[in-house]
Amino acid sequence: MGIDGGAVLQRRCDRNRKRSKRRAIFCPEHGCLVHSVSQKYPLYAEFAEQLQDRGMGRRASLLVVATHGAVLLEGEWLEAFWCDDCNETRWYHVRRVGDRAYEAELAPVYLWEQATKVIHPRGNPSVSDFTRRQARMTNFNGVKDFRFM
Numbered sequence: 001m002g003i004d005g006g007a008v009l010q011r012r013c014d015r016n017r018k019r020s021k022r023r024a025i026f027c028p029e030h031g032c033l034v035h036s037v038s039q040k041y042p043l044y045a046e047f048a049e050q051l052q053d054r055g056m057g058r059r060a061s062l063l064v065v066a067t068h069g070a071v072l073l074e075g076e077w078l079e080a081f082w083c084d085d086c087n088e089t090r091w092y093h094v095r096r097v098g099d100r101a102y103e104a105e106l107a108p109v110y111l112w113e114q115a116t117k118v119i120h121p122r123g124n125p126s127v128s129d130f131t132r133r134q135a136r137m138t139n140f141n142g143v144k145d146f147r148f149m
Helices: 006-017 048-053 058-068 109-114 129-136 140-146
Strands: 041-045 071-083 088-096 102-106
Touching: 041 109, 048 058, 058 071, 071 109
Parallel strands: none
Antiparallel strands: 041 071, 071 088, 088 102
16 A cells, blocks of 8 residues: 555445446436436236236236236336426336336326326225315315205
């Protein structure tokens, strides 16, 4: 080890290279690197056709759906990203295609029905219109709904 500390500098560089690398996900329009601004929302399949679209055989997919009901799709999720060129946040359907490679495309509406831990886009279907309307009330005029005359 010299006076200039060259050996110490070399060890520090080696240590920094062991850190995990950032996911390389690019904007489909501009090709620039995008920044994640949300958590990952995993996708699942409830129907055999969804598994068949991803390469599973007909018989195997029918058996898996019949035994498990819903199956988590490994390596697929929905996530929001910020693009510096677009200057907006967009939701993408991200697929892992390799060890450190990803494919991203704008998330179609039907995929939101396959995502876990998300709020239903049209509200909870088990909640009545009356309850939904009362929850949105910001003043006390909602008492008029309870008149018994």
